[in-house]
Amino acid sequence: MRKVISPGIVFILALTLGACLSQPAASENPAPAPTQSVPVPEATQPVQAPPQPVIPETRRLTLEYPPKMRAGVEGDIVRLTLEVDDLGNVTPTAELDGNVVTGETVEIPNLYETHYVIAEARLDLAGMQVQPANSIFEPLKPGQSVTFYWSIRPADPGKYAGTVWLHLNFREKSMGEESRIPVSAQIIEIEAVDFFGLSVNVVRTSGVIGSVIGGVIGFPFLEQILTFIFGKRKRRGT
Amino acid sequence: MKFNLRLTIAILLLTVSISLLVWGYTPNPREIRVQPVSPAEMQLP
Numbered sequence: 001m002r003k004v005i006s007p008g009i010v011f012i013l014a015l016t017l018g019a020c021l022s023q024p025a026a027s028e029n030p031a032p033a034p035t036q037s038v039p040v041p042e043a044t045q046p047v048q049a050p051p052q053p054v055i056p057e058t059r060r061l062t063l064e065y066p067p068k069m070r071a072g073v074e075g076d077i078v079r080l081t082l083e084v085d086d087l088g089n090v091t092p093t094a095e096l097d098g099n100v101v102t103g104e105t106v107e108i109p110n111l112y113e114t115h116y117v118i119a120e121a122r123l124d125l126a127g128m129q130v131q132p133a134n135s136i137f138e139p140l141k142p143g144q145s146v147t148f149y150w151s152i153r154p155a156d157p158g159k160y161a162g163t164v165w166l167h168l169n170f171r172e173k174s175m176g177e178e179s180r181i182p183v184s185a186q187i188i189e190i191e192a193v194d195f196f197g198l199s200v201n202v203v204r205t206s207g208v209i210g211s212v213i214g215g216v217i218g219f220p221f222l223e224q225i226l227t228f229i230f231g232k233r234k235r236r237g238t
Numbered sequence: 239m240k241f242n243l244r245l246t247i248a249i250l251l252l253t254v255s256i257s258l259l260v261w262g263y264t265p266n267p268r269e270i271r272v273q274p275v276s277p278a279e280m281q282l283p
Contacts, residue, residue: 210254
């Protein structure tokens with residue numbers, strides 16, 4: 001006996017199958033249902049202390065020195081300049097979760113209004129004559145540069161290492177309270193050389209004497225050259 | 239012969255002497271280091 005599936009059952013099965021295939025994504029990723037809105041508490045901000053007074057300008061420290069110089073009587077200059085950096089515009093910035101937030105001007109007290117600022121510089125260079133040997137003090141004023149000079153003179157050839165120090169001294173205008181901070185300590189190395197054991201003075205004197213003697217010995221040839229030139233002109237004239 | 243010897247000595251002396259003068263009077267090389275100093279580095283301690 002053969003069983004035959006009726007067309008009605010086939011139709012119902014096809015409808016059911018089609019309905020199942022048409023919504024697979026919806027069943028896998030259901031749309032997020034609206035949730036109850038809860039008021040988010042505001043982030044508690046830490047109590048900020050009043051900002052400390054600062055120098056309201058970016059500065060540039062320039063150190064100039066001879067890395068190699070002649071030993072002996074000759075001296076040279078080391079110069080340290082603390083100048084105002086015109087391009088150094090500082091904008092207050094903050095970083096929050098990887099996003100940089102820029103803006104919002106912060107009123108920071110000006111240090112020049114509350115304190116006397118004095119720049120102090122010193123050059124420590126062992127084994128070399130340094131003038132002045134002690135610290136140099138220069139008042140630091142808004143928008144103005146300060147420059148320090150040292151005269152150095154190596155007596156003997158060799159390598160000399162030293163440090164250029166820069167400190168800032170603050171003195172409160174009202175109370176007179178003093179404080180001091182280091183700003184920079186730069187290590188420098190200067191090599192003093194001579195000419196095969198001869199000092200600069202000996203080399204210079206030898207150069208002058210040698211040039212004179214060489215000129216005297218070579219002078220007759222100069223005379224011959226001049227005679228040759230003028231003789232040629234005379235011959236052309238006649 | 240004497241002429242050539244004199245010329246050689248003169249050229250040699252002048253060459254050495256001028257070299258000594260150049261070494262003796264050449265200005266020393268200068269190294270310049272520039273370092274920015276921000277306001278944060280000039281704050282009160």
